[in-house]
Amino acid sequence: MNAQTQALKQRAKIQTASVSSLWRVALVQAFVKLDPRVLLRSPVMLVVELTAVLTTVLCFVPNPAVDTAVAVQLALWLWFTVLFANFAEALAEGRGKARADSLRAGSQGLSAHRRKAGGEFETVAASTLRKGDVVRVQAGELIPGDGEVIEGVAAVNEAAITGESAPVIRESGGDRSAVTGNTRLVSDWLLVKISVNPGESTLDRMIALVEGAKRQKTPNEVALDILLIGLSLIFLLVVVSLQPFAIFAGGKLPLVFLVALLVTLIPTTIGGLLSAIGIAGMDRLVHLNVIAKSGRAVEAAGDVHVLLLDKTGTITFGNRRCSAVYAAPGVSSKELAEAALLASLADDTPEGKSIVEYLRGLYPMVEPARTEIEAIPFSAETRLSGVDWNGHVYRKGAVDAALAFIGLERGEVPATLSREIDKIAKSGGTPLLVTADGKLRGVIHLKDVVKPGIRERFAELRQLGIRTVMVTGDNPLTAAAIAAEAGVDDVIAEATPVKKLQRIRQEQADGKMVAMCGDGANDAPALAQADVGMAMNDGTQAAREAANLVDLDSDPTKLLDVVQVGKELLVTRGALTTFSMANDVAKYFAILPALFASLYPQLGVLNVMQLASPQSAILSAIVFNALIIVALIPLALRGVKVKAASASSLLARNLLIYGLGGIVAPFVGIKLIDLLLTALGLV
Template sequence: MGHEHEHHQSHKEEQNGHDHHDHHKQMATDFKRRFWISLVATIPILVLSHMIQGFLGLGDTLQFEGDLYISFVLSSFVFFYGGWPFLKGLYDELSKKEPGMMTLIGLAITVAYSYSSVVVFGVEGEVFFWELATLVDIMLVGHWIEMRSVMSASRALEELAKLMPGEAHRITDEGETEDVPLEELEVGDQVLIKPGEKVPADGTVIEGGSSVNESLMTGESKPVSKEEGDEVIGGSVNGKGSLKIEVKRTGDDSFLSQVIELVKQAQESKSRTQDLANRAAFWLTLIALGAGALTFFGWTFWSSESFIFALERTVTVMVITCPHALGLAVPLVVAVSTSLAAQNGFLIRNRAAFEQARNIDALVFDKTGTLTKGEFGVTEVLTFSDSYSREELLTLVASVEQNSEHPLAEGMLEATDETYQVEDFDSITGKGIKGKVNGKQVYVVSPGYVEEQNMELPREKYEQLSGEGKTVVFVIIDDELKGAIALGDQIRESSYKAIQKLKNMGIRCMMLTGDNKQTAGFVADELGLDEFFAEVLPDEKADKIKEVQQRGLKVAMTGDGVNDAPALAQADVGIAIGAGSDVAVETADIILTDSDPNDVAAVIQLAKSTYRKMIQNLFWATGYNAFAIPLAGGVLAGYGIILSPAVGAVLMSLSTVIVAVNARFLKIE
C-alpha cells in the first residue's frame, strides 16, 4: 500500500490489510507460475501420447523405445509440482474432516497418476498421463483466476489509499508555507492547496475559491464549486484555483479512512449465497466419492469388464464431478458486483443484507434530504398581471433580497442568475423588505402586510400553498400587487423516476416525516407514494418500520443516516443516502454516496441481478453433473457411448469458462 497510506490508517490496520492483500497476491503468483511451468511440461506429454497420435492420424511415427518413461518423468513433475496445491488441499481438508473441492481434485489426479505409473512398470492397461497433465493445468489456471478475483476486491483498498497525497503545504504562524508529511497534520492546522493538487485532509475552506473533483469519493461526476465556508474531502482533486483550508478531520476520523473501513467490512462480510455454494460443494464431493466407488465396484464385481475398464470409468467420474466451477460461481459474481457497486457510488457494508434487498416488499423513505433536497428554495412563482413575466418578477425580488440576511433570501437568489442594483433598501419590521430597483418601488412582504394595505389577497391559492408546507411572500410593485413567490423544501427531480422504477418492480413506496399531514400528503401525492406517515418524531420512526414489518412485509428504510439511525437498524435492509462526508453510518447496511433516490432503485436492481447471476452460475457449475456422472460411470457403455477422462476434463473446464464469462455480463439493468 506504500508510504502514502500510512497517514490515515493505523499501522495495525495497514499491516493487516497489507498481509491480507499480499497473501492473495502470493497465491495468485504461485498458481500462475505453476500453471506456465506445468504447461511447458504438458506439451511433450501430449506429443508422446499414443492416444493423441492416433487421433491425429500419425500412427506410430512418433513412437520410440522409452517414450513411456519420458512421459512418466514429465508427468511426475506435473503431478508433484503442478498438483502440489491440490495434494496439500486434499490433506488439509481430510485432516479437518471437511472433504471439499481440493479433496475431489486431489483424489482425481492421484488416482490417474498412481494407475498410470503402475502401468508404465508392468501392469497391463492404458496410461492417463495426458489427461492428468491437462487436468492439473486446467485446475491451476482456474485457481489463478479465482485468486485474481479475490485480489480485485483487496485492490480496492490499495487504490483508495493511493488517493491521498504524500505531503501537505502547512501554513505557519508567520504566514509561510512548509511541506510536512500528512501524519503531522492536526485538527485546526491551515493548509494551502495549489491548483491541480490533491486535498490532503478533510477541512473547511477559509480563503479562495475553486472547483474540486470529488468523483472518486462521492460518485459526483461534475466538479463541485468550493468557496469560503464549504467543506472539502481529503483525496479529492483541486481544480484551477487555490484554496486555503482549516483541517477538521485527520487519520481514522477522515472520510477516506471511513470509506476504506467500509470496503474492508464489505470484503469480510459473509455471503449467504457463498454458504449455499460451499454446502453444494460439500454434497457434490460426497456424491462424487459415492459415485466413484459405486462405479468402480459395479464394473469390477458385477460385470464382465476388466479391472482396467472399471478404473478408467472411476477416474472419469472423479474428473467429471470435480466442482471447480462451483468454487468460482459465487466469488466471481461477488467480485464483479462489488466493482459495479463501487463504480456507481454504492458502498456495501453487509453483503447478506445486500442480497436480501432483492426480496424487499416495501421501501420507506425519509422525506427531508432524501425525497426532497432538504434546502429552502423557490417552488412556484405566481404573477397577477401581464406586466411582468415570472422571470422578471423573480429578478426584481432577488435584487431586493440580496441585501437581506433572512434565510428566505438565499433561496430566491439561487433561483435567478441576474440581479439589479438596489437603492433605498429598508426592512419593514416583521412584515418584509423594500427597495428601489430600476426606478420601481418593490416590496417583498408577508400576507399580513398585503391585508393591511387593503389589497385583495388570492386566499384560495395562498391557503393551498400554505397547506403544502410552503412559505408564501407577496410582491408589490409601485403600490400594486403583482405576484407571489412560494418557497419550500423542493422535491428532487430524480425522486419521481426512482419511485416509478421501484413501483414497476412491485415494491410499495412509503414515506416517513415529521412534517404535518398536509405537507406530507402533498409530497406523497406528487410522487405517487402508496402510503405515508406524518408528524413522526425521530424516536418513533423505528416503531413505524416495525409496524410495516408486522404486516408480513420485508422492509428497506432509506434515510440520511443521522436521525434515521434507529429506523435503519430496525429495517431488514438499511440504506443511507447522500451520506457525503458522514459516510460511516454504523447502522446502515448499504451506503449511497450521492444524494440521488435513483440510486436506491439501482442498488435493488443490482441485488436482483447479482442473485440471478449467482443462481445461473451455480446451475452451470453443478447442472451438467446430472447427465455427466451417469455417462462417466458408463451407463451407456452397452451402446458404445463412453465418456473418456479427457472429454470429462473438457466438460469440466467448459463449465468453468461459462461461469467466468457469465459473471462478466453482470450489469445494473
C-alpha cells in the same frame, strides 16, 4: 484530426497494456492460489486439487487397464480445471486492485495545513491528521481527509472519488457541508474539520472494499458453500460405492477413473466460479460509486420488499426553491420580478439565492452592486428581509408580517392574489409576499423541489416488487402533495426517529426486508435498524456511520442500481448452480454406461452418446468439465442481467435457460470432444 487520432491510439495502447498486465498478474496468482490453505475457502476446488495430486501420482503407477498417456491427460486437465477456477477469482480481484492502486496513488504524499492552538497553520502530512483537527484548503489543493466544512464556500471537483467531472458546491451550515478526502478544490477556500481517523476515510474504505481485504462471505455464500460441500460428500459416497459393485460383478474399476469420475460429478462449475461472482459483484458496486461496509448489505438489497426514504435531501433537494411568482392586480410581471429580485439580492440563504437565480433567467436587469444597497437581514421578530436602495424600500416575507409592514389587513388583499396564497399553502408550499415602497407587488411560491427523474425510478422499483414509503416531518397536507409529485406508494407524515424505527420493525416483523435511505442525524437510528441502510455522502456524519452503504453521488435513486446488483448476484449464483447440477444428468449418461458396459451389458442401452471407450468417456467428461469453467468466466464476472418480473417468471427463465442448457450442453460437448480425441488418436 490527426492529433485526436493519435491521442485515441495512445489511449487504446494504454488500455491494452492495462488489460494485458491484469491478465499476466491473474495468471501468476492462479498458481499462487494452488496453496491448499488458500483453497480452503473453496472446498469443492480443494477436492479437485487433491484428486489432481492423486491422479498425478497414479500416472507413475503402472496399470494395464489404463494407458499412461490417458492418465497423464487426465492429470493435466484436472490441474487445468483448478488453475482456471483460480484464474477467474484472480481476474475478478485484479480488476478491483487496479482501481484501488489508482485511488491510493492519488493520496500518497498528500499534505495538509492544520490549525494550531494559537490559530496559526502548520504544514503536516495528511496521514497524521486526527478526528477533530481543523485544516485550511486553498483553490487547487486536495482536501486531505473526510470532514465537515465549518467556514467558507467553494467548488470541489470530486471526480477522483465519484467519477463526476462537474464541480459541486460545498459550504458551511447547509446540507452540502460534507467533503471527501482526495477531492480537489477548484475555487476559493474552505476551513474543514476532519471527521475520521486515519484508515477510516471514504478512500480507505473504497480501497479495502475493492481489494477484498475486509470482505467476508455473506450468509447466501455460506449457505451455498454448505450445499456444495453436501453434494460433494454425496457424490464421494456414490463413487466409493462403485468399486464394490464392480467387484461383485467380477470386475474392477481403475482408481484413476474413479478419481476423475468424482471430479465430473461434484459441482465444480459453480464451485470454481463462486468466489469470482462475489468479488465481481462488489466491484460493480464500487463502479456505481457506492461503498458497502458489508457484503451482507449487497445480498440483502437483492431481496428488499420495502424502501423507506427520508424526504428532505433524499427525495427533494432539501432547500425550498422558488418555483413561480404571481403578480398582484395592476402590477406587471416585470415590476414584480424587479421588486422580488431586489428584495432577495442580499439574502444569502438557499431560498434567497433560488429566487435571484429564478428571476434572473426570466427578467434580466441591471443590478446594483452589494456596496450600493443597505441589506435588511431576516429576523425572527420581523420575519422579513430585503434591501433599501436609492430611496426605495423592498421587502419580502411571511404573509402576515409583510401585510403588517405595509399596513394592510388580510381581508384587504385582492381576491385573485388571496386565492393564489391559499393555493400555495394547501399544496405544501410557502408563500412569501413582496412589497415595494409600501405597496403590495405579488407573491413568491417557495416549494420543496423533488429531484428530477425520481418518479421514473420509483416506477422501476415498483416493477421489481419494491414498495416505496416517504418519511417526513412535514404536516400530512404538505407530505401528501410531495408524495403525489414524487410517485411514492405510501407516506409517513410528522415522522420522528421513533416513528421511523417503529415502521421498520413492523415491516421486519411481517417478514419483509427493509431498505432505508437518509442523510440526516435523525435518520441514523432507522439506517442502523434497516436491513439495507444507504446514507448520502453529503449528509451528516452520523448518518454515514449508521448506514451499511454510502452513496458517493448522493442520489437516492441509486438504490435501484444497488438492488439490481444484489439481484444479479443472487440470480447469477442460482443460474450457475442450476447449470452445474444439471450437468450431472448428462455426465451420468456419458460415463457410467461406458464404465459398466463390460460388466453389465444391459447398461449398453443407456449409452446414448455412443462414446468410443471408457477411457474416452472419462477423458471427454474431464475436458468438458474444465472448458465449461473457462466458457462461463465472462458470465460470472458480468453477472446475469435481471429484468423486472415476478419470482415465478425468473425461476421459469432460470430453469429453461440454465437447467435445460445444463443438460443439453454436456451431451453435445462431451460427444464432440470424444470424436476429436478419437480422431487425434489421444485415446
